[in-house]
Amino acid sequence: MGKVAAMTGVREIEIKEYSVPKAEKGCVTMKVLKSNICGSDIHMWEGKHLFKNHVLGHEMVGEISELGEGVVTDYAGEEVKVGDRVVPVYYLTCQKCPACLDGHFNICTHGSDYQGQLAEKHPHFTGGFATHYIIHPNQYFYKVPDNVPDNVAAGANCGIAQMVYAMDISGIKINDTIVIQGAGGLGLFASAISKTMSANVIVIDSIGSRLEEAKNFGADHVINMRDFDTVEKRIEEINRLTKGRGANFVLDVAGVPAAFDEAVRIAKIGGTILELGNVSVDESQKVSILPGLITRKCLTVKGILRYQPWYLQKTLKFLEKYNNHFPFNSLTDRTYSLSESQLAMEKAAAKEITRAIIEPNKAE
Ligand SMILES: [Zn+2]
Ligand SMILES: [Zn+2]
Structure with a gap:
């Protein structure tokens, strides 16, 4: 039984x-x-x-x-x-x-x-x-590789695999800057994975303790929305942190529709938006954006749901290698x-x- x-x-x-x-x-x-x-x-x-x-x-x-x-x-x-x-x-x-x-x-x-x-x-x-x-x-x-503990392996088939897939198909290159909107589980995983890809990682959130955790997961810089309380201020800070070069990638894992509008504003010319945070198709989740910005900045928007199934094996291999580099087990x-x-x-x-x-x- x-x-x-x-x-x-x-x-x-x-x-x-x-x-x-x-x-x-x-x-x-x-x-x-x-x-x-x-x-x-x-x-x-x-x-x-x-x-x-x-x-x-x-x-x-x-x-x-x-x-x-x-x-x-x-x-x-x-x-x-x-x-x-x-x-x-x-x-x-x-x-x-x-x-x-x-x-x-x-x-x-x-x-x-x-x-x-x-x-x-x-x-x-x-x-x-x-x-x-x-x-x-x-x-x-x-x-599951022997050195990956049960607590970490249990979460491998959802959030971690989704982020390994998202980062792998993103097109991110060495020294590119990625801005991650949201320091929940997905944001932390994305931060760690993009760090292993030599990216410059900036994480935005409104909760200080989550941003501190993001630093443990590889974030080079964090932006607290309480200190930078408008989109304009946040863009200014991203420009300062990147010496005016801006964000090649913006990953939305914030879970609020407004984050997509902000992503369109944040992304630099030729940049890419990775949209994972908004999954609801309810009318209440509509948000207004300036489509002209996508055209004028020649942005690419990639929506990503789940992951191709073989990415679970890549994820387990990633964890076998990096499980001790980041505090996955402490989550x-x-x-x-x-x-x-x-x-x-x-x-x-x-x-x-x-x-x-x-x-x-x-x-x-
Ligand atoms: Zn899940
Ligand atoms: Zn089918």
Whole structure:
């Protein structure tokens, strides 16, 4: 038998028990070691997402407990056996939908089908807040390097992989300046990754402690919006910090529509805006911009959702190399058992804790 934390209503979680099915052909069953609470888990729990009554959690690391028929390696060709630590990409790639046919596996039309299915439905173990997780045959997964701790590996398949992908396709070159709007998890990861690419990194936020953390994650300079309280003042400061050269790249991970307008103003001539922070398509999220600035400055705007699935392996390799250079392991401040999932979500939603981790097989 195993347990899952299923969403039974808005801000409601129930622990349900099911027997763990035998791993079918092409599937892998893993015992979940750690599961992060991500911002999007909180959105779902608050009812702001299409998913209803599914098993919560998508950022997890587990230990293989059973291999289905035909599975002998991970998606990088590395041999796998029972007991190995693995991380799955959290979405599926059907390889048949219009997006997959064009090679956009990251936006597969059926990407969320498995994650979003009802807890009652076979095979039940389809989310990270559970004692077990069953990796679907259409789901990439990779072995975790030995030196990457569970707490870090758990978050690899979402925010870190997304930022590794974003930086890798950004076109960033040695000594380019990148301005990162927002020093939350994504901003910190982006700061560290672009630092390893020899970029000059400037991070903007309005909370001093977050900016201090950004410095630990490689930021060369930080701009506090409380001190520089207008867009004009911030642009002036960016010009001062770059000796008048300006920002080649602006990465929006602030999560507010106004940041995009600011990105268009900040980016230098020929610059690139990487848009990740605005994901809602609700009419309330509209913002006015000056499109002429995009034309006159010949800007490139790249929208980036998720990551191509093979970037999870690149991310694990990145963490194997840089895990000790930046304090990735210090981002988690509390660990909860599976039965404490509701409490953990409440604390995380109220921002009483920075990053909570569920340890589903922890003794109660
Ligand atoms: Zn996530
Ligand atoms: Zn597809």
